[in-house]
Amino acid sequence: MTTALRRLRNYIDGEFRDAADGRTTEVVNPATGEAYAAAPLSGAADVDAAMAAAEAAFPAWRDLIPAERQKVLLKIADRFEERAEELIAAESENCGKPVALVRSEEIPPMVDQIRFFAGAARMLEGRSAGEYMAGFTSIIRREPVGVCAQVAPWNYPMMMAVWKFAPALAAGNTVVIKPSDTTPASTVLIADIIGSVLDELGHSRGVFNVICGDRETGRLMVEHKIPAMASITGSVRAGMQVAESASKDLKRVHLELGGKAPVVVFEDTDIPKAVEDISVAGYFNAGQDCTAATRVLVHESIHDEFVAALAKAASETKTGAVDDEDVLYGPLNNANQLKQVKGFIERLPAHAKIEAGGEQVGDKGYFFAPTVVSGLKQDDEIVQHEVFGPVITVQSFSDEKQAVEWANGVEYALASSVWTKDHARAMRMSRSLDFGCVWINTHIPLVAEMPHGGFKKSGYGKDLSAYGFDDYTRIKHVMTSLDG
Incomplete structure (x- = not known):
């Protein structure tokens, strides 16, 4: 690896870190075909550290009232706007995308989507409490699922990261997200933005973690014992592998796997x-x-x-x-x-x-x-x-x-x-x-208000909308006796 390459790092528990074993992979600008950065090729030790950080941060984040999580997400959206030119530059270099189109077609919807889920945090819905058996009242609690292992694709690295972390954080989950090995730069920048907001507002920076790596890194994330949910946007083959891996300990799975419209x-x-x-x-x-x-x-x-x-x-x-x-x-x-x-x-x-x-x-x-x-x-x-x-x-x-x-x-x-x-x-x-x-x-x-997701080999689960938000929650029935 040449010294001229910019060094990207994982973001774990509020710290930027190299891979534990020092391995890296080159990141290529597709507009030139030339490498411009080196990113961590994370292994089991890195995944363990990120999952442990997310697990440790989960109870306090889960127990926040929704209005407090909303404040965080609104601040993240504001910071996306403030640092838009940095995000545009990173995504353009990541993907070779025209700068003007990233500015007009990606930044505004991403900011809007984060703000939508900030509002959704305060709109948890369930059936009303009632008596369905004499002498007992039943209520529904909608709760976060826990730590979410998320894998984003290379076609829209920034936007797909937003589609994953925004509903997950809004619902009270903590996140470990892996960008594609070909497009990690903008996700690492997002980690810097989110980490600074969490720090400013007094929350654990372990709420949001970024792990760079390849398919093996993703497999380690999905098979790890800590996450309660695995979410991936990618190919049908990748989705089937994730579903198979997650089935070993019955993780919840959220898949968006491509199409042929x-x-x-x-x-x-x-x-x-x-x-x-x-x-x-x-x-x-x-x-x-x-x-x-x-x-x-x-x-x-x-x-x-x-x-x-x-x-x-x-x-x-x-x-x-x-x-x-x-x-x-x-x-x-x-x-x-x-x-x-x-x-x-x-x-x-x-x-x-x-x-x-x-x-x-x-x-x-x-x-x-x-x-x-x-x-x-x-x-x-x-x-x-x-x-x-x-x-x-x-x-x-x-x-x-x-x-x-x-x-x-x-x-x-x-x-x-x-x-x-x-x-x-x-x-x-x-x-x-x-x-x-x-x-x-x-x-x-x-x-943002309408769901995105398919059927058949396009996967299951919804992105965006209240339906996408619901996917990051679980339902609990609570029944109490009226006899005291």
Whole structure:
């Protein structure tokens, strides 16, 4: 490891620490393909220390009245705003994301989401107390689950960290969170922000801990005896491994595992408007979004016109440097992801046609051109499996029944959209589509008040909303005799 690399550290019990055995891993800026930092490659001793710190901090944090936890979260949100430029710089370097888009599309919603959960802390709900057996009163207590082991992904390192720690802390849990080994920088900065707030307000800094490392580190976290809950946003394979590991001691599990969102476009759609919105929703963040609009199903009567318009939009979509305000997206996150996206294109069947893109851009970094592929069949690999890149596929359907069958005919079930001016059709489709979210004449907007989460191999549990908050609580029945 060269001395020129910036040194990142774990954050355990209020202290920044190297890995106990001194191991590190290089962190690469995907816009350049060059290493810029060294992060701890944490092992069992580091995980033990972080879990012990979170366990020790839990009783006092759990026993705070909700208003006190709310104060902490509101202060964290304020500090995110105050240190926004630091967060933007860290995330841009982490991911190669355009600076202007991190500033406009990530900081405001993250701050809003933290403030939402600050309010949710004071809105714990349960059924009213009552007598369901003569001489006894029953009440419901909603309590935190305990220490939460959380693993965040590399596509939105900052925002996904917020989605995990904000509801967990609001509900009274303590946290050990691991960022992806390719994107630890912004999470380490978040630790500095949260730690300073906890310190200022007189709370144990062991409430929030960050462990850097790889898949083995994550496995050690999930299999550790202290956490009561494991939460991961990641691949289906990773989610299945977490569920298997957590089952050994029956930990609660919260999984958000990717998607293959169908975009069903009917013949009465406003084609220019739909193409504009769908291309943005498909290419934003280089398509590295589990809700991305990457699988278009278009009615056969407008197929050719729609494909031509979509290919034109792709050719006008720009990827490039982080300081270029005209780009829609930056690079793919890492060399392996670039290889994966290239592989899908290289393995396209003979009947597929690349209408736009299909190649790497530039001679450094992991940039890939906005791509449109048509002529595809339902059982093609690129239709059935998540590409997680700036690639939009197009299929042609004949009627509503076939559209529903093909839309639902994948193993993922996270998000979907329907494009039509027919209200009754939109309502039928929203009922028939087997996905956790159905957008109508739009695709990808999210709000803190509404849940995000899927079915099937997209996992279970909800992020955001009161439903996401409830996932970090447990329910206790208390019954008392009225005889004294």
